[in-house]
Amino acid sequence: MSEPLQAQIDDLQTRLAYQEDTLAELNTVIANQDKEIAQLQLQLQNLNSKIETMSFQLEQGPDNQPPPHY
Numbered sequence: 001m002s003e004p005l006q007a008q009i010d011d012l013q014t015r016l017a018y019q020e021d022t023l024a025e026l027n028t029v030i031a032n033q034d035k036e037i038a039q040l041q042l043q044l045q046n047l048n049s050k051i052e053t054m055s056f057q058l059e060q061g062p063d064n065q066p067p068p069h070y
Contacts, residue, residue: 001009
């Protein structure tokens, strides 16, 4: 094989190795982000539930709330 052709093959193999590493790193980042998004969605659902509960309690007025010693 001629030297220029071998140099091109070596260059392509090197690039491929870097791309494979980059893809593996990106996959890890995406997997971590997916977990974080799931956690944030759960937190958002919990906050929405608390807001709805508080809103309902405010609509009911102070007459329906238990005395402070409860």
